[in-house]
Amino acid sequence: MKIGKRIEELRKLKGYNQSQLARLAKIKAPSISQYENEKRIPSLTALLKLSIVLGTSTDFLLNGKNQTNDKDRDMLVLFNSLLQDDKDHALNYLKFLALKSKEE
Numbered sequence: 001m002k003i004g005k006r007i008e009e010l011r012k013l014k015g016y017n018q019s020q021l022a023r024l025a026k027i028k029a030p031s032i033s034q035y036e037n038e039k040r041i042p043s044l045t046a047l048l049k050l051s052i053v054l055g056t057s058t059d060f061l062l063n064g065k066n067q068t069n070d071k072d073r074d075m076l077v078l079f080n081s082l083l084q085d086d087k088d089h090a091l092n093y094l095k096f097l098a099l100k101s102k103e104e
Contacts, residue, residue, distance in 0.1 A: 007054070026049060
Protein backbone atom coordinates (compact mmCIF):
# COMPACT_ATOMS: atom_id res chain seq x y z
CA MET A 1 0.00 0.00 0.00
CA LYS A 2 1.31 3.47 -0.88
CA ILE A 3 1.42 6.55 1.34
CA GLY A 4 -1.70 8.11 -0.21
CA LYS A 5 -3.79 5.02 0.51
CA ARG A 6 -2.53 4.89 4.09
CA ILE A 7 -3.52 8.55 4.58
CA GLU A 8 -6.94 7.88 3.08
CA GLU A 9 -7.49 4.74 5.14
CA LEU A 10 -6.53 6.44 8.43
CA ARG A 11 -8.61 9.51 7.58
CA LYS A 12 -11.68 7.35 7.04
CA LEU A 13 -11.00 5.36 10.23
CA LYS A 14 -10.96 8.65 12.15
CA GLY A 15 -14.23 9.63 10.47
CA TYR A 16 -12.82 12.75 8.78
CA ASN A 17 -13.55 13.98 5.31
CA GLN A 18 -10.69 15.55 3.36
CA SER A 19 -11.65 19.10 4.34
CA GLN A 20 -11.75 18.21 8.04
CA LEU A 21 -8.35 16.54 7.88
CA ALA A 22 -6.91 19.53 6.04
CA ARG A 23 -8.28 21.95 8.64
CA LEU A 24 -7.02 19.90 11.59
CA ALA A 25 -3.57 19.41 10.04
CA LYS A 26 -3.44 23.02 8.82
CA ILE A 27 -2.82 21.88 5.26
CA LYS A 28 -4.64 23.16 2.16
CA ALA A 29 -7.63 20.95 1.31
CA PRO A 30 -6.62 20.23 -2.32
CA SER A 31 -3.31 18.84 -1.04
CA ILE A 32 -5.08 16.05 0.86
CA SER A 33 -6.78 14.91 -2.34
CA GLN A 34 -3.48 15.07 -4.23
CA TYR A 35 -1.73 12.99 -1.55
CA GLU A 36 -4.48 10.37 -1.48
CA ASN A 37 -4.52 10.11 -5.28
CA GLU A 38 -0.72 9.80 -5.42
CA LYS A 39 -0.42 12.99 -7.49
CA ARG A 40 1.77 14.63 -4.90
CA ILE A 41 3.98 13.48 -2.02
CA PRO A 42 3.60 15.31 1.31
CA SER A 43 6.49 17.49 2.47
CA LEU A 44 8.19 16.50 5.71
CA THR A 45 6.23 19.20 7.54
CA ALA A 46 2.93 18.01 6.08
CA LEU A 47 3.84 14.40 6.85
CA LEU A 48 4.48 15.25 10.50
CA LYS A 49 1.23 17.22 10.79
CA LEU A 50 -0.74 14.37 9.22
CA SER A 51 0.85 11.77 11.49
CA ILE A 52 -0.12 13.78 14.58
CA VAL A 53 -3.73 14.35 13.49
CA LEU A 54 -4.13 10.76 12.31
CA GLY A 55 -2.55 9.38 15.48
CA THR A 56 0.21 7.41 13.80
CA SER A 57 3.91 7.64 13.13
CA THR A 58 5.61 9.09 10.11
CA ASP A 59 7.20 5.64 9.72
CA PHE A 60 3.77 4.10 9.23
CA LEU A 61 2.71 6.73 6.71
CA LEU A 62 5.92 6.31 4.74
CA ASN A 63 6.39 2.54 4.74
CA GLY A 64 3.49 0.91 6.56
CA LYS A 65 5.60 -0.04 9.56
CA ASN A 66 4.87 1.50 12.93
CA GLN A 67 7.96 1.75 15.10
CA THR A 68 6.37 4.00 17.73
CA ASN A 69 4.61 2.27 20.57
CA ASP A 70 1.13 3.37 21.63
CA LYS A 71 2.24 5.20 24.78
CA ASP A 72 4.87 7.20 22.91
CA ARG A 73 2.38 8.13 20.20
CA ASP A 74 -0.28 9.10 22.75
CA MET A 75 2.24 11.26 24.60
CA LEU A 76 3.24 13.00 21.36
CA VAL A 77 -0.39 13.65 20.40
CA LEU A 78 -1.14 15.06 23.87
CA PHE A 79 2.01 17.18 23.88
CA ASN A 80 1.15 18.66 20.49
CA SER A 81 -2.34 19.58 21.69
CA LEU A 82 -0.91 21.86 24.41
CA LEU A 83 -0.50 25.61 24.21
CA GLN A 84 3.11 26.76 23.75
CA ASP A 85 3.54 27.85 27.40
CA ASP A 86 2.27 24.47 28.57
CA LYS A 87 4.62 22.71 26.15
CA ASP A 88 7.51 24.65 27.69
CA HIS A 89 6.45 23.61 31.20
CA ALA A 90 6.01 19.98 30.14
CA LEU A 91 9.42 19.93 28.47
CA ASN A 92 11.09 21.41 31.55
CA TYR A 93 9.40 18.78 33.73
CA LEU A 94 10.56 15.98 31.42
CA LYS A 95 14.11 17.33 31.60
CA PHE A 96 13.82 17.34 35.40
CA LEU A 97 12.62 13.72 35.42
CA ALA A 98 15.40 12.63 33.07
CA LEU A 99 18.01 14.29 35.26
CA LYS A 100 16.48 12.78 38.39
CA SER A 101 16.52 9.26 36.91
CA LYS A 102 20.20 9.65 35.94
CA GLU A 103 21.04 10.47 39.55
CA GLU A 104 19.32 7.35 40.90
